[in-house]
Amino acid sequence: MRKFIILMGTAAVLAFLSTAWAEEIIHGAGASFATPVYQTWAYDYNKAGTVKINYQSIGSGGGIRQIIERTVDFGASDDPVTPEDLKRFNLLQFPTLISGVVLAVNIGGVKEGQLKLDSKTVCKIYLGDIKFWDDTKIKGLNPFLKLPHAAISVVYRADGSGTTAIFTNYLAGTCAAFKAVVGEGTLVKWPVGIGGKGNEGVANYVKRTANSIGYVQFAYAKQNKLTYVKMKNKAGKFVEPGLGAFKAAAHSADFDTKKDFFIWLNNTPGKSAWPITGATFILLARDQKHANVKAVNFFDWAFRTQDAKAKELDYVPLHKSVKDNIRAYWKANGIY
Secondary structure: OHHHHHHHHHHHHHHHHHHHHHOOEEEEEEOOOOHHHHHHHHHHHHHHOOOEEEEEEOOHHHHHHHHHOOOOOEEEEOOOOOHHHHHHOOEEEEEEEEEEEEEEEEOOOOOOOOOEEOHHHHHHHHHOOOOEOOOHHHHHHOOOOOOOOOEOEEEEEOOOOHHHHHHHHHHHHHOHHHHHHOOOOOOOOOOOOEEEOHHHHHHHHHHHOOOEEEEEEHHHHHHOOOEEOEEEOOOOOEEOOOHHHHHHHHOOOOOOHHHOOOOOOOOOOOOOOOOOEEEEEEEEEOOOHHHHHHHHHHHHHHHHHOHHHHHHOOOEEOOHHHHHHHHHHHHHOOOO
16 A cells, blocks of 8 residues: 555656646747747747747847846847847847848838838938928839828837837938937837837838838738838849848848857848848847757757748748858857
């Protein structure tokens, strides 16, 4: 009888340990930019393994703050953290995906890809200097497009956002007035417009507000069937956003492990390159080794098996050589 009780007790302990291990959860939070992919990857990974990934879309600013405060196992940001700040906060950083920020509009009679804009006109719209859709500067780029004499409703991100960081980095790099007045970063003070929370919030505002314009990550524009514009790139060509254009923008990029992969992909050369392109990054705390190994196992699985899923969701997977550099970076830091 005593032996039976001992065996039952042992079985109960083993069952408890098994359940505890099966329910281990790695928590991540940050950029909404890649949320559709991260949550899809997490769902498939959770079905296949014993470690669950929980990812919350709270904006890049929140992702950086929470990993610095060690309240999550990994943070996510589209605003790459400088090597100096990574050292200051004892963090690691690596990219996972590439995509683009697009300008979406809601103008009666204007269809997808019909409206053409360049950095100067977008700059003036977001500074409040261009107030109506039939402004001569916009009409000069679109001589055959009928545009209304309607006030432009500007929409921006109200939360700390990597999408904002990519967008403002682009405008600050191409428009001196924007750099002087607004600057760049995850959270800036906009002279005009209304703010939405997350890519989701901006997409919803544009969708329901006549004569509006807003910047969103490409997948959100497609999912919400928003009308996106063509943009003039560094080569002087008007291009449409898409996987090919984002890939072209990253073609000449140097993802350097010595700089902890710190890189911007805006306004890169190439006739087919989309001018507002960015990578999205994962941040790990060097002192959370157990969680880091689990997170790295997840992203390594994704790198090996999930490229097709990323493309299906309108993101560009990293090139094999970049993935190999990331694995070498993980190994050098003792988490792979």
